[in-house]
Amino acid sequence: MAERLQNYIDGKWVDSRAGETFVVRNPATGEILGETPLCGPDEVDAAVTAAARAFPAWRRTPVENRVQHLFKLKFLLEEHAEELARIVTRENGKTLDESRGSVRRGIQMVEVACGAPSLLMGSVLEDVAGGIDCESVRQPLGVFAAICPFNFPAMVPMWFFPFAVACGNTFVCKPSEQVPFSQKLMWELIDRCGFPPGVLNLIQGGRECVDALLVHPDVAGVSFVGSSPVAEHVYKTAAAHGKRVQALGGAKNFIVVMPDADMDAALDAVSESAFGCAGERCLAASIVVPVGASADRVREGLIERMKAIRVGDGNDDGVTMGPLISKPHLQKVTGYIEKGVEEGAELVVDGRGVDANPDGNFLGPTLFDKVKPDMTIGKDEIFGPVLCLMPVDTLDEAMKLTRDHPLANASSIFTTSGKAARQFRYEVEASMTGVNIGVAAPMSFFGFGGAKGSFFGDLKAHGREAFDFYTDRKVVISRW
Ligand code: NAD
Secondary structure, three states: OOEEOOEEEOOEEEOOOOOOEEEEEOOOOOOEEEEEEOOOHHHHHHHHHHHHHHHHHHHHOOHHHHHHHHHHHHHHHHHOHHHHHHHHHHHHOOOHHHHHHHHHHHHHHHHHHOOHHHHOOOEEEEEEEOOEEEEEEEEEOOEEEEEOOOOOOOHHHHOOHHHHHHOOOEEEEEOOOOOOHHHHHHHHHHHOOOOOOOOEEEOOOOHHHHHHHHHOOOEEEEEEEOOHHHHHHHHHHHHHOOOEEEEEOOOOEEEEEOOOOOHHHHHHHHHHHHHHHHHOOOOOEEEEEEEHHHHHHHHHHHHHHHHOOOEOOOOOOOOOEOOOOOHHHHHHHHHHHHHHHHOOOEEEEOOOOOOOOOOOOOOOOEEEEOOOOOOHHHHOOOOOOEEEEOOEOOHHHHHHHHHHOOEEOEEEEEOOOHHHHHHHHHHOOOOEEEEOOOOOOOOOOOOEOOEEOOEEEOOOEOOHHHHHHOEEEEEEEEEO
């Protein structure tokens, strides 16, 4: 019988009472891995209530003691990193190397959060007026929740909970119902770290569970990562219920390739950016904009690199691209390929009908040329291994293309010209910007998040900004 996932509430694993479940499958084989119960408001309330009960004592626990639990977690994660990576590949489909990389990036979050004793410090100024001192201290706010996407099952929750609890808040995590097993292992490790009951809770579910978190009176703030329409819904609903919100949404990432670029290095990076993780990355290259004379070399160079991509089960040696997450998602992405052809783009490489396990959700790398900004494939986030070429004559035209798009998560330029690089980094609106970098992913000690329709909120994920998001800066003015 398929394993039914449990919740972790108040320091204990508990069975869910939910009647409805989501069937979790291995995307490479179609094998049923388990069932995620789709919890409703009553079980959300149990998790939030446990977190709210744990908050007063946890916030009084000295920060130096709080982070000791995270140090334990860091070492347990090191011991179990390979096991975690294998679970990520099994439930999400990305290759084992990609999973290992994502687990490493996640562990780095815990490492940065362990620096809370320094990073949480406030500031003081004596004699702001005669005999009056002023200090600013950071205080935790209560219960925070995170709502996570399917594409980085181990890493994305780690963008949030280590920082939240290091700051003295308590936490409820809702993983994507499509990939619940990575967080199952994470919470088994958390269970061994000695956190007091209720500090870290795990709740399984989908939309109904999310909506219950967004309106719960005891939730002080919400972190969300997922598609833009849901990010906007989460932002508006949670904010209307008086919560802090950071909602990271979808992407349509432009990569500009100048004629003076180191073309081999640029195309290696572009190909990896577009087709790594089967294009299911919020930082994936979606549109390549070759400028001037670079157009033919970019097209030919990408075709050559795409031929070398081996599609298959991410567990198998030599496989460089795994399957898409699900059959419905595969249908959605192939629907975009059909739409691209219908609307007149040139299909240069067609990934449909790839020779791999028919029970898996496989699609080969796909390339369109002569894509126009008003075509569906030029506008929508596809979230699969489909790359669009939009050649232009000048850098100014390339910049206009990026400006005209409503999403602005990540964007990169490849060039050997300092002048072009400066213009790009100065003008581009995407807040994760690369210069000769294919995947402009900020590491744990910097903030992560986009702009325009790719981000709803003010403070980004992880880095120093996490300490701002998870605390209130109280100012105390004293005269004795
Ligand atoms: P999604 O929006 O479908 O789901 C994200 C989460 O929201 C899940 O936990 C899901 O259960 C919940 N959810 C789904 N629909 C909902 C609804 N109508 N109401 C309330 N909750 C709902 O996203 P996904 O398909 O899991 O992930 C892929 C998306 O995430 C892509 O758009 C990708 O760009 C984005 N993403 C963004 C970033 C970033 O940093 N900006 C990082 C990773 C992924």
